Amino acid sequence: MRLERWRYTIPLRLRSLFRRRQAERELTDELADHVERETAERIRRGAAPADARREALVAFGGVEQHKEGVRDARGWRPLENLVSDTRYSLRALRRNPGFTAAAVLVLGLGLGASTAVFSVLDAVLLSELPYPDANRLVRIYNQNSPTNLWSLSTVDVQAIAQQQKSFDAFGAARWSDAALSGVGAPEHVAVGRVSAGFFQALGVTAAQGRLLQRGDESPAAPAVVVVSHTLAGRALGGAAAAIGKPITLDGVSHTVVGVLPPERADLAGIRAVAWPALQLAAPTRRGPFGLRAIARLKPGVTIEAAARDLGGISERIFPLWAAGFQDKTARLTPVPLRTTIVGAADRSVRFFAGAVALVLVIAVANVGTLMLVRTSAREQELSVRAALGAARSRMARLVATECLALTLLAALAGLGVAASGVRLVATLAPGLPRLAEVGLDVRAVGFLAVTALLSALLVSLSPLAQVLRRAATPSLVPDARRAGTSRSSNRTRAAFVIAEFALALPLLLGAGLLLRSLLRLQQVDPGFDPVGVGSVSLGLPAARYPDDTARQIFWDRLAQRVEEIPGVVDAGLTTSLPPDNGGDVNNFDLVAHPVPQGTSQPVAPWVGVTNGFFRAMKIPLLDGRPFTPGDSGSAPPVVSVSRAWAARYFPGQPVLGQQLIEGGCTECPRTTIVGVVGDVHYLGLANGAEGVYAPLAQVQARSASLVVRTRGAPASVFSAIRAKVAALDPELPLVESLLLDRLRDSLADPRRWTAMLSGFAAVAVLLAALGIFGLMSYVVRQRRREIGVRIALGAQPGAVTRMIVGRGMRYALLGTVIGLALAAVQMRWLRALLFQVAPSDPMAVLGAAGVLLLAGFLACWLPGQQAARIRALEAISTE
Amino acid sequence: MSKPTDLVQGTLDLLILKILALEPLNGWSVGQRLKQLSADVLQVSEGSLYPALHKLEQAGWITAEWRPSENNRRAKFYSLTRLGRRQLARETEDWRRLSSAITAVVRLREA
Numbered sequence: 005m006r007l008e009r010w011r012y013t014i015p016l017r018l019r020s021l022f023r024r025r026q027a028e029r030e031l032t033d034e035l036a037d038h039v040e041r042e043t044a045e046r047i048r049r050g051a052a053p054a055d056a057r058r059e060a061l062v063a064f065g066g067v068e069q070h071k072e073g074v075r076d077a078r079g080w081r082p083l084e085n086l087v088s089d090t091r092y093s094l095r096a097l098r099r100n101p102g103f104t105a106a107a108v109l110v111l112g113l114g115l116g117a118s119t120a121v122f123s124v125l126d127a128v129l130l131s132e133l134p135y136p137d138a139n140r141l142v143r144i145y146n147q148n149s150p151t152n153l154w155s156l157s158t159v160d161v162q163a164i165a166q167q168q169k170s171f172d173a174f175g176a177a178r179w180s181d182a183a184l185s186g187v188g189a190p191e192h193v194a195v196g197r198v199s200a201g202f203f204q205a206l207g208v209t210a211a212q213g214r215l216l217q218r219g220d221e222s223p224a225a226p227a228v229v230v231v232s233h234t235l236a237g238r239a240l241g242g243a244a245a246a247i248g249k250p251i252t253l254d255g256v257s258h259t260v261v262g263v264l265p266p267e268r269a270d271l272a273g274i275r276a277v278a279w280p281a282l283q284l285a286a287p288t289r290r291g292p293f294g295l296r297a298i299a300r301l302k303p304g305v306t307i308e309a310a311a312r313d314l315g316g317i318s319e320r321i322f323p324l325w326a327a328g329f330q331d332k333t334a335r336l337t338p339v340p341l342r343t344t345i346v347g348a349a350d351r352s353v354r355f356f357a358g359a360v361a362l363v364l365v366i367a368v369a370n371v372g373t374l375m376l377v378r379t380s381a382r383e384q385e386l387s388v389r390a391a392l393g394a395a396r397s398r399m400a401r402l403v404a405t406e407c408l409a410l411t412l413l414a415a416l417a418g419l420g421v422a423a424s425g426v427r428l429v430a431t432l433a434p435g436l437p438r439l440a441e442v443g444l445d446v447r448a449v450g451f452l453a454v455t456a457l458l459s460a461l462l463v464s465l466s467p468l469a470q471v472l473r474r475a476a477t478p479s480l481v482p483d484a485r486r487a488g489t490s491r492s493s494n495r496t497r498a499a500f501v502i503a504e505f506a507l508a509l510p511l512l513l514g515a516g517l518l519l520r521s522l523l524r525l526q527q528v529d530p531g532f533d534p535v536g537v538g539s540v541s542l543g544l545p546a547a548r549y550p551d552d553t554a555r556q557i558f559w560d561r562l563a564q565r566v567e568e569i570p571g572v573v574d575a576g577l578t579t580s581l582p583p584d585n586g587g588d589v590n591n592f593d594l595v596a597h598p599v600p601q602g603t604s605q606p607v608a609p610w611v612g613v614t615n616g617f618f619r620a621m622k623i624p625l626l627d628g629r630p631f632t633p634g635d636s637g638s639a640p641p642v643v644s645v646s647r648a649w650a651a652r653y654f655p656g657q658p659v660l661g662q663q664l665i666e667g668g669c670t671e672c673p674r675t676t677i678v679g680v681v682g683d684v685h686y687l688g689l690a691n692g693a694e695g696v697y698a699p700l701a702q703v704q705a706r707s708a709s710l711v712v713r714t715r716g717a718p719a720s721v722f723s724a725i726r727a728k729v730a731a732l733d734p735e736l737p738l739v740e741s742l743l744l745d746r747l748r749d750s751l752a753d754p755r756r757w758t759a760m761l762s763g764f765a766a767v768a769v770l771l772a773a774l775g776i777f778g779l780m781s782y783v784v785r786q787r788r789r790e791i792g793v794r795i796a797l798g799a800q801p802g803a804v805t806r807m808i809v810g811r812g813m814r815y816a817l818l819g820t821v822i823g824l825a826l827a828a829v830q831m832r833w834l835r836a837l838l839f840q841v842a843p844s845d846p847m848a849v850l851g852a853a854g855v856l857l858l859a860g861f862l863a864c865w866l867p868g869q870q871a872a873r874i875r876a877l878e879a880i881s882t883e
Numbered sequence: 884m885s886k887p888t889d890l891v892q893g894t895l896d897l898l899i900l901k902i903l904a905l906e907p908l909n910g911w912s913v914g915q916r917l918k919q920l921s922a923d924v925l926q927v928s929e930g931s932l933y934p935a936l937h938k939l940e941q942a943g944w945i946t947a948e949w950r951p952s953e954n955n956r957r958a959k960f961y962s963l964t965r966l967g968r969r970q971l972a973r974e975t976e977d978w979r980r981l982s983s984a985i986t987a988v989v990r991l992r993e994a
Contacts, residue, residue: 074933
C-alpha cells in the first residue's frame with residue numbers, strides 16, 4: 005500500500021524539485037485554460053465576448069494567490085525557500101565581492117591548513133601501524149630509568165629467544181649500511197640484518213619467493229637475502245626475475261630468496277632495501293647493544309605480564325655477565341611498537357596541530373566579525389523586510405543560508421589549499437615518521453566538512469542573534485542605522501576582536517622564542533673551522549678486510565696517499581663527523597671517582613681519529629701531547645678529552661694522567677688521558693661538547709670519514725680522492741660532503757620550526773589587525789553623525805583620531821593581556837624546542853606584545869584618520 | 884480574498900474524488916459539475932479547487948494528463964487512480980457515518 009503510494013508521489017516530488025519551471029508553466033496553462041472555459045461558457049450563455057472575458061477574470065480572482073495556494077498544497081515550500089534563499093545569498097555575496105573574497109580567503113586558508121595538518125596528524129598519530137593486529141606488537145629495550153632506554157645485545161636477544169613465555173613470535177634486527185656491488189656501480193645501501201622471527205612477529209608476507217627461515221641464521225647456511233620491491237625493480241629486473249639472483253653485500257655474495265611487497269618500504273621503522281639473515285656470533289660480554297628486538301604478544305597477554313616475564317630474564321642473565329656490565333637496575337622492558345615509532349613525533353605534530361587550530365579559530369572569529377558588521381550594515385534592509393511581514397524565522401534562515409553559502413565556498417577553497425598544503429606540511433614538519441602514508445583521504449575530507457559546518461555555526465550565531473533581536477522590534481525610523489547599534493551586538497563584535505588578539509599572542513610569542521633560540525644556536529661555536537673542509541666517508545667490508553690489521557693497513561695507506569694530493573693542506577681520519585654524527589657513544593668509569601656499585605656509568609661520544617683530523621678541523625690541542633704512531637693497537641690505550649669533558653669530570657683538577665675503565669670492561673687494561681683538546685659538538689649544537697678521542701688504531705674502525713682541508717674549494721679534490729681510493733680498492737662506495745653543509749643542515753630542523761610558527765604567527769597578526777580594522781571602520785561609520793557634531797562644535801581632528809584609536813587600542817590591549825595569560829599556560833609545551841631561552845624570556849614577551857599592539861595601532865590609525873576627515877555638515881545632513 | 888467555505892471541512896476532497904470517479908475531467912469542469920450535481924447548492928471557489936486538486940495529485944489519489952480538449956487546445960484532465968478509488972470508498976464510508984450521526988442528533992425532538 006505505502007509502496008504503491010510512493011510510486012506516484014516520489015516522481016511528483018522530484019518533478020517539483022527539479023522541473024520546477026515546467027511545473028510552474030503547467031500551472032499557468034491550467035489556470036489560463038480555466039479562464040478560457042469560463043469565458044466560453046459566459047458567451048454561450050449570451051454575454052458579449054469582451055465582457056465575458058473580463059467577467060470571467062473577475063470571477064476567477066487573483067491568479068497569483070491561487071498559484072500560491074497550489075504551491076502550498078504541493079508542498080514545494082521548504083525546498084523553494086531553500087533554493088531562493090541560496091540564490092539570494094549567492095547574489096548578495098556577488099554584490100559584495102570585497103567582503104566575499106576576504107571572508108572566503110580567510111576561512112578557506114584556515115580550513116585548508118587545518119585539514120592538511122589533520123591529514124598528517126591522522127597518518128602519523130591516529131591510524132594503526134600497517135601490520136595485522138598491530139596493537140600486539142612491542143619493541144623490547146633495556147631500561148634503567150624512565151627516560152633512558154637502549155637497544156639489546158646478543159646476550160639479551162638469545163636469552164629472550166630461549167626463555168620468554170609471553171610472545172607468539174620474537175625477532176631481532178641490526179640496521180646498518182652496506183656496500184652493494186655486483187649490480188651496477190657499487191653504492192651504499194641501508195640493510196636490515198634480521199632474524200626469521202622478525203618478519204614473523206610483524207606478520208609480513210613476501211610478494212615473491214619466501215622470507216627468511218630459522219635455518220638461514222646459522223653461520224653454516226648459504227647466505228640468503230630478502231630485497232625490497234624497489235631494489236628488485238631497480239637492479240634485478242623486477243620482483244619475479246629477482247628470485248635466485250646473486251647480490252654482493254660488503255663483499256659477500258647473497259642469493260635473493262624473496263621480495264617484499266611494494267608498500268613495505270620500511271619495517272618497524274627500519275628503512276632498508278636488503279634484508280639478509282642476522283647471524284649472531286657467540287657473545288664474549290654483555291654488550292655491545294645494537295639490536296632492535298620486536299615481539300608479538302600472545303593473545304590475552306598484557307604488556308605488564310610481558311614486562312614481568314622479561315624482568316625475570318634480566319635478573320637471571322645479570323650475574324652471568326656482571327664482569328663487563330654492572331648496571332643492576334637495567335631491565336628488559338617491552339614498549340608498544342607504535343609508541344616507539346610515533347613517540348617523538350607526537351609532541352611535534354600536536355604542537356603543529358595546536359598552532360593551526362589557533363589560526364583557524366582566529367579566522368573564524370575574523371569572519372564572524374565581518375559577518376556581524378555586514379549584518380549591521382543591512383539593518384535597514386532587514387527592517388523593511390520585517391515591516392513587510394517577513395517572518396522572523398524566514399529572515400533568520402536567510403542569514404543562516406548566507407553564512408552556510410559563504411562557508412561552503414570557503415570549504416571548496418580550503419579543499420584546494422589542503423590538497424597542495426598536505427605535501428607542504430609533510431616537508432615542513434621536521435623529521436616525521438610514516439610520511440609515506442600521508443595523503444588527502446576520505447577522513448580528511450570528512451574532517452574538512454565537519455570543521456566547515458562548525459565554523460558556519462560559529463560564524464552565524466551572532467548575526468542570527470542580531471537578526472532575531474532586530475526583527476522583534478521592527479523599526480523603520482530614519483535613524484534605523486543608529487537604532488540597530490544595540491550595546492550587546494557591539495560587545496559581541498568587540499569580544500571577537502579581543503579573542504583574535506588573545507589567540508594571536510601565543511603564536512607570536514612562540515615564534516619569537518623559536519627565533520631567539522635559533523639565533524642562539526647560530527652563535528654556538530661548533531669548535532671547528534668548516535670553511536674549506538670536505539669529507540669522504542667509506543666502510544670496509546668484513547669479507548675483504550677480516551681483521552684489525554688489514555683495516556689498519558688500509559687506513560694508514562689512505563691517509564698517506566691523500567696527503568700527497570696537490571691542494572690538500574691537511575688530511576685526517578675520524579669515526580664521527582660533527583656537528584650531528586655522534587658515531588659511537590661509550591660508557592666509562594673514572595678510576596679516581598668510580599660510580600657506586602650497581603648504578604649506571606657516564607657516557608660520552610667516543611671518536612677514533614688520526615692527528616691529521618685535529619689539524620684539518622683546526623681543533624686546538626690545549627694541553628698534553630698529540631697521538632703518535634706509537635699509540636698503536638698493541639700499545640697501552642690512551643685518549644684525549646675535550647675541555648668540556650675535563651671540566652665536567654675533573655673540575656679544577658689535573659686531567660692528564662687520569663685513568664678510566666672503558667665500556668665496563670674491568671679486565672681490559674686501563675685507559676690513560678694524555679691530552680686536552682678544544683670543544684666540538686658531536687650530538688648537535690644544542691647539546692654538550694663532552695667528547696673523548698682515541699687513536700684510530702686503537703678503536704678497530706670498520707668505517708671512517710676522511711677529512712681534508714684544501715687550498716681551494718674542497719669539492720675540487722674529491723675526484724682525486726676517488727682515484728686514490730679506487731687505486732687501493734675499486735669496489736668501495738664513497739659518500740662526499742662539505743662540513744659547511746653539515747653545519748647548515750644541523751640547524752635545518754630548528755629553522756623549519758621557526759619558519760613554520762612564524763608563518764602561522766604572521767597570518768594570525770594579519771587577521772587580528774584586519775579584524776580590528778573592520779571593527780573600527782564600522783564604529784566610525786556608525787558614529788558618523790556624533791563625530792560630525794563633535795567636529796562642528798570645534799573638536800580638533802587629532803582629538804577625534806585619538807578617540808577612535810584609543811577605543812580600538814583598549815580592545816587590542818585587553819586581548820594582548822589575556823593572550824599573555826594564555827601563553828603562560830601554553831609555553832611549557834615549547835620548552836623542549838628551545839635552546840638557552842626561557843619560555844618567559846622578557847625580550848620575546850615584550851617583542852611579541854609590542855608587535856601585536858603595533859599592528860593593532862596601525863589598523864586603528866586608518867579608521868581614526870578617516871574619522872578626523874569627516875565633514876561636519878555633510879555628516880549631519882546625510883542622516 | 885474571500886473564501887466561501889460552504890463546504891464542511893474535508894468534504895471537498897470527497898466530492899472531487901466522487902466526481903472524478905464518474906469520468907475524467909479538467910479543473911473547470913469539476914467546478915461546473917459540482918454545481919450541476921448539487922443543483923447550485925454547493926459551490927467551490929477556484930482558490931480552493933486548484934490547491935485541492937494538486938494536493939490530491941501529490942497524494943497519489945488522482946492523476947493528471949494533458950490531452951487535447953474538444954476545442955482542440957491542450958487541457959489538463961484529472962482521473963481517479965486505483966489508490967483514489969480506495970480512498971473514495973473510505974471517505975464515503977466516513978461521510979455516511981458522520982452524516983447519519985449528525986442527522987440523528989438533529990432529528991431529536993425538543994422537549
